Amino acid sequence: MKITIIGSGYVGLVTGACLSEHGNDVLCLDLDPRKIEMLQRGEIPIYEPGLEEIVQRNAAAGRLRFTTDIVESVAHGTVQFIAVGTPPDEDGSADLQYVLAAARNIARYMTDYKVVVDKSTVPVGTADKVKAAIGETLRERGVELPFSVVSNPEFLKEGAAVEDFMKPDRIVVGADDERAIHAMRAIYQPFQRNHDRTLVMDVRSAELTKYAANAMLATRISFMNELANLAEVLGADIELVRRGIGSDPRIGYSFLYPGVGYGGSCFPKDVKALCRSAQENGMDLQVLTAVEAANDAQKLRLVQKVVARFGDDLTGKRFALWGLAFKPRTDDMREAPSLVIVQELLSRGATVCAFDPVAMKEARRILGERIDYAASPMAALDNADALLVVTEWKEFQAPDFERVKSLLKQPVIIDGRNLFDPQTVKAYGIDYDAIGRH
Numbered sequence: 311m312k313i314t315i316i317g318s319g320y321v322g323l324v325t326g327a328c329l330s331e332h333g334n335d336v337l338c339l340d341l342d343p344r345k346i347e348m349l350q351r352g353e354i355p356i357y358e359p360g361l362e363e364i365v366q367r368n369a370a371a372g373r374l375r376f377t378t379d380i381v382e383s384v385a386h387g388t389v390q391f392i393a394v395g396t397p398p399d400e401d402g403s404a405d406l407q408y409v410l411a412a413a414r415n416i417a418r419y420m421t422d423y424k425v426v427v428d429k430s431t432v433p434v435g436t437a438d439k440v441k442a443a444i445g446e447t448l449r450e451r452g453v454e455l456p457f458s459v460v461s462n463p464e465f466l467k468e469g470a471a472v473e474d475f476m477k478p479d480r481i482v483v484g485a486d487d488e489r490a491i492h493a494m495r496a497i498y499q500p501f502q503r504n505h506d507r508t509l510v511m512d513v514r515s516a517e518l519t520k521y522a523a524n525a526m527l528a529t530r531i532s533f534m535n536e537l538a539n540l541a542e543v544l545g546a547d548i549e550l551v552r553r554g555i556g557s558d559p560r561i562g563y564s565f566l567y568p569g570v571g572y573g574g575s576c577f578p579k580d581v582k583a584l585c586r587s588a589q590e591n592g593m594d595l596q597v598l599t600a601v602e603a604a605n606d607a608q609k610l611r612l613v614q615k616v617v618a619r620f621g622d623d624l625t626g627k628r629f630a631l632w633g634l635a636f637k638p639r640t641d642d643m644r645e646a647p648s649l650v651i652v653q654e655l656l657s658r659g660a661t662v663c664a665f666d667p668v669a670m671k672e673a674r675r676i677l678g679e680r681i682d683y684a685a686s687p688m689a690a691l692d693n694a695d696a697l698l699v700v701t702e703w704k705e706f707q708a709p710d711f712e713r714v715k716s717l718l719k720q721p722v723i724i725d726g727r728n729l730f731d732p733q734t735v736k737a738y739g740i741d742y743d744a745i746g747r748h
């Protein structure tokens with residue numbers, strides 16, 4: 311099938327690459343020429359495990375191409391996936407300008423039937439706006455052409471995006487016409503040979519499903535973060551509590567890890583956008599409002615622990631940070647808790663030396679030379695007053711604690727991800743403080 315992907319970022323590139331891997335003829339469009347030139351040279355602008363091989367293999371086979379040419383991209387695919395960004399607007403609502411611009415571009419140049427698929431995360435009612443934008447542009451052109459608009463939210467996780475796309479838990483298709491549903495089923499059939507995981511529903515329910523999923527996951531995180539803070543006060547161990555509740559199948563173990571707060575390009579903006587949608591409809595989502603407030607507070611938790619130990623004035627103090635990305639296996643720094651932590655430490659006069667296995671280039675782009683960057687986890691510790699663990703990369707999980715202790719000026723680890731067993735670390739004579747443990 312001929313497919314066009316509009317927007318070649320985390321979602322668009324993974325979608326395009328995975329669809330080409332199953333034999334489709336895919337053309338990926340992006341308006342950023344730097345991105346497209348890199349992709350045309352076989353380079354991947356983002357870090358995502360397994361993506362490079364798939365892109366290179368399918369590009370070499372001629373099934374995956376990249377362009378900045380809108381006329382070419384509209385002509386190419388009968389199915390046009392919109393996977394552009396939907397960043398938060400000033401009032402927290404999702405900014406739809408990129409989605410609607412992509413829709414108008416399709417309408418400007420289409421000459422035959424198109425299935426326009428909203429893969430970006432968009433508020434309920436966006437498919438109607440996309441439909442209206444296309445209809446209006448066609449009218450301006452004085453032509454009448456058939457098209458369908460489908461909602462097909464994406465549930466992939468950064469860091470495991472290829473795997474998630476290849477083996478989806480579910481494929482949500484919001485559509486109200488058979489022709490479009492048939493096209494979507496054909497596209498996704500190879501990804502669900504074992505059993506059908508497609509959930510066909512009305513467009514509005516599909517749009518809301520994506521926000522509901524992210525809001526639920528964010529809720530679990532904020533819930534556990536608050537309980538962890540309470541466990542500290544009460545002298546309980548949140549790790550044991552986590553296992554105690556996770557064993558209940560109604561609760562399950564996933565997404566119950568306390569930490570430094572959720573970040574990334576999705577949860578923060580999606581929680582905000584859902585709250586905003588509710589407000590626009592005269593409702594207050596009280597649970598989610600609290601989820602967001604609890605998360606904002608949690609991003610300061612490590613700094614509170616630092617201040618409790620070293621005082622509010624951190625002049626002359628130096629802190630090693632392990633991890634900058636908002637989660638492991640990605641270089642994505644959008645809304646990363648590390649940014650808040652760095653900002654708070656610097657504003658109190660401290661210096662920071664950080665190490666991240668893949669996000670340092672991106673961190674340097676955002677933070678510049680305001681912090682130092684180390685060549686290895688151990689190098690970051692040199693002369694530091696404490697180690698702060700911010701991202702749970704696998705390679706941080708079993709360090710040589712003797713060396714950690716000898717490199718640090720003071721043997722202090724403040725662990726924002728509960729990576730280590732407190733007794734083990736303390737046995738090395740290291741002062742260890744984690745989230746909700748003792």
Ligand SMILES: NC(=O)c1ccc[n+]([C@@H]2O[C@H](COP(=O)([O-])OP(=O)(O)OC[C@H]3O[C@@H](n4cnc5c(N)ncnc54)[C@H](O)[C@@H]3O)[C@@H](O)[C@H]2O)c1
Nearest residue numbers: 317318319320321340341342394395396408412430431464
């Ligand atoms: N990143 C994730 O893990 C994830 C997961 C599920 C859903 N989503 C949703 O998918 C959407 C895209 O997210 P992302 O992380 O891939 O964003 P991204 O910023 O990585 O990529 C978006 C790309 O779209 C391009 N673009 C913008 N306007 C364009 C236009 N009119 N025509 C062509 N290209 C255009 C940008 O240059 C950029 O490269 C968002 O709505 C997001 O909420 C993201």
